[in-house]
Amino acid sequence: MRVLFNGASALRRRTGVGHSAWHLYHALVRLAPQDHIWLYPGVWWHRRLAGFRQAVASPQVSRPVSRLLSAPAPKWLRQWSWQLARGFYAAHFHLAARLGRFDLYHEPNLVPFAVPTPTVVTVHDLSVLLYPQWHPPERVRRHEAAFARGVARAAHILVDSEAVRQEAVRHLGVSPACITTIYCGIAEHFRPASSEAIAALRQRWHLPPRYLLYVGTIEPRKNVLTLLRAYCDLPPTVREHCPLVLGGLWGWKSEPERQFWEEIGQHRGVRYLGYVADEDLPALYSGATALLYPSYYEGFGLPPLEMMACGGAAIISTAASLQEIAGGNAVALDPHDLPAWRKAMERTIREPDWxxxxxxxxxxxAAAFRWDRAAKTVLEVYHRILNRPLSETIDDLTQSQSRQAA
Known part of the structure; x- marks a missing residue:
């Protein structure tokens, strides 16, 4: 079986979708070594870009590059450059798909290309369709033009939670038989960190022994502004014992959150770390007093599960997918109830054993959420679409891994 797996979302700095695509691909390769599953645009490109990102992150390079990238550019030039890059990307992808003689194409990032090959699409959430006000206008326009057609062409759709599956049936008009729920996995390095690793991370980031934590891109649906306001409303004597730490990039439409942080938050104990590398997250989670995740809407929500895997506690919103994934193993609060979030923060700080x-x-x-288990279900979908039997070797591997995890 020859599968074209689009790994473009894992080329840039990885957030939720990029991490999911990267780990799922490697799990598929582990479980089906007899098949050819090709990570577009090639492992070589992924390695070269990873090396480039590491080089740019060095102090000697990062400051000049930051100044260059922050220099203003005419809007028409930015739009033209973006359209040119998208056009080249699409042309290159179609060429690879045509020359590769693939049996199946898997698009793990919402909108598939139109290729004459059976297509599997992963729909992580329907926020662009259901809540367009949370997204940039150009993204909404692209989805309006291409998303419905892409879904209609798909031989099968994968979603990250049963909540999204029900939304897809209701709003996309897709038959339930054509949609499969596959829970994301937790990478193996997410486990309670050693005291030495936690101490080293605290020293590097100048973090105190106790802190509240948020991890994720800062964008409207993440509801970070409620978090900031609730924390800044706490009495100074409470805040001084436990800062609020934000780990994640400023995303689209994040101007209100950034302005609040610059004008108020940073003066009241809110620390902004920016993007946190994946290898640093276990120590950051393990050292935190609690993870706060107040999203209005999620398709899955990896950070709360990653926090659990690292031995930490999470306070999440009552968004349907978050409650489904947490399974009663986190405190759940209405994302609109600012006083409830303020009260939960205060109790977390004042009562360490709560x-x-x-x-x-x-x-x-959290140990039940494994990428190999997700990959096995994906392979079952692949083989069902192509009407091929699933290898007994895959069942043997997953059963062995289940026994080891238990």
Whole structure:
């Protein structure tokens, strides 16, 4: 079986979709070594770009590059450059698909290209369709033009949660038989960090022994402004014992959050770390007093599960997917209820043992979310579409891994 797996979302700095695509691809390769699953545009490109990002991150290079990238450019030039890059990307992808003689194409990032090959599409969420006000206008226009057609062409759709599956049936008019829920996995390095690793990270980021944590891109649906306002409303004597730490890039339409942080938040104990590398997250989670995740809407929500895997406690919103994935192993609050978030923060700071039960049971619960288990279900979908039997070797591997995890 020859599968074209679009890994373009994993080329840039990885957030949720990029991490999911990267880990799923490697799990597929582990479980089906007899098949050819090609990561577009090639592993070589992924390695070269990873090396480039590491080089640019060095202090000698990062400051000049930051100044260059922050220099203003005419709007027409930015739009023209973006359209040119998208056009080249699309042309290159179609050429690769045509020359590769693939049996199946898997698009793990919403909108598939139109290729004459059976297509599997992963729909992580329907926020662009259901809540267009949360997204940049150009993204909404692209989805309006291409998303419905792409879904209609798909031989099968994968979603990250049952909540999104029900939304897809309801709003896309897709038959339930054509949609499969596949939970994301937790990467193996997410486990309770050693005291030495936590101490080293605290020293590097100048973090105190206790801090509240948010991890994720800062964008409207993440509801970070409620988090900022609730924390800044706490009495100074409470805030001084436990800052709020934000780990994630400023995303689209994040101007209100950034302005609040610059004018108020940073003066009241809110620390902004920016993008946190994947290898630093286990120590950041393990050292945190609690993770706060107040999203209005999610397709899955990796950070709360990653926090549980690292032995930490999460306070999440009542968004349907988050409650589904957490399975009662996190405190859930209405994302619109600012006083409830303020009260939960204060209690977390004043009562260190309040969330201890969640910390104890988190690692065992999170261990059930494994990429190999997700990959096995994906392979079952591939083989069902192509009307081919699934290799017994795959069942043997997943059963062995299940016994090891238990």
């Amino acid at each position: 969330l201890e039960d969640y910390r104890r049971r988190g690692p065992h619960y």
